[in-house]
Amino acid sequence: GENVEQHPSTLSVQEGDSAVIKCTYSDSASNYFPWYKQELGKRPQLIIDIRSNVGEKKDQRIAVTLNKTAKHFSLHITETQPEDSAVYFCAASTVSNTGTASKLTFGTGTRLQVTL
Amino acid sequence: EAGVAQSPRYKIIEKRQSVAFWCNPISGHATLYWYQQILGQGPKLLIQFQNNGVVDDSQLPKDRFSAERLKGVDSTLKIQPAKLEDSAVYLCASSLVSTGDNEQFFGPGTRLTVL
Numbered sequence: 001g002e003n004v005e006q007h008p009s010t011l012s013v014q015e016g017d018s019a020v021i022k023c024t025y026s027d028s029a030s031n032y033f034p035w036y037k038q039e040l041g042k043r044p045q046l047i048i049d050i051r052s053n054v055g056e057k058k059d060q061r062i063a064v065t066l067n068k069t070a071k072h073f074s075l076h077i078t079e080t081q082p083e084d085s086a087v088y089f090c091a092a093s094t095v096s097n098t099g100t101a102s103k104l105t106f107g108t109g110t111r112l113q114v115t116l
Numbered sequence: 117e118a119g120v121a122q123s124p125r126y127k128i129i130e131k132r133q134s135v136a137f138w139c140n141p142i143s144g145h146a147t148l149y150w151y152q153q154i155l156g157q158g159p160k161l162l163i164q165f166q167n168n169g170v171v172d173d174s175q176l177p178k179d180r181f182s183a184e185r186l187k188g189v190d191s192t193l194k195i196q197p198a199k200l201e202d203s204a205v206y207l208c209a210s211s212l213v214s215t216g217d218n219e220q221f222f223g224p225g226t227r228l229t230v231l
Binding site: 001004006034042043044045046049089091102103104105106107108109 | 223
């Protein structure tokens with residue numbers, strides 16, 4: 001099955017700096033890559049996603065890049081703010097065993113700490 | 117629109133006891149997922165329903181875990197008997213359909229502690 005690796009596990013940046021989180025996936029058939037933000041004690045929430053027919057997508061201070069050949073995708077946060085502090089999960093969508101549905105495989109998470 | 121609802125929010129049990137979790141997805145969402153999130157890890161899919169049918173339960177420990185979605189709306193996840201390693205947050209999520217790039221909306225989760 002799909003395997004998603006995520007690095008780094010923790011990341012500390014100063015307010016205003018940029019943060020980059022990287023993920024790799026194993027299944028070349030994966031075609032959808034969402035990123036979720038999970039604040040302490042709260043539910044994961046989608047912040048941005050990218051489809052396999054696109055190389056880059058940007059939404060204000062957040063951008064995601066995808067390299068299908070290398071099976072890499074990355075989250076970029078610019079001008080970080082204290083409220084960006086959270087755990088970020090990447091995920092890859094692959095077709096399930098029955099072939100009738102897609103399922104998400106999550107990375108292990110990156111704890112981002114934005115310091116003043 | 118109302119989000120995914122889950123109950124209870126917290127549950128503490130002793131090992132070998134049984135426990136059940138309930139999930140009500142977003143209205144109109146055909147697909148429902150149960151995830152297990154162990155502290156410090158990403159969510160791991162346990163089971164995925166499309167309406168009231170199971171489309172993926174490959175990572176569900178079927179000797180102790182069971183789940184149902186009888187009427188294609190609400191779902192329950194049961195653990196019987198519980199083990200210490202079952203301590204985790206159990207997240208329910210739903211999406212409009214089951215294929216392609218459909219956003220999954222998560223509920224608040226049930227934090228299970230097995231003593």
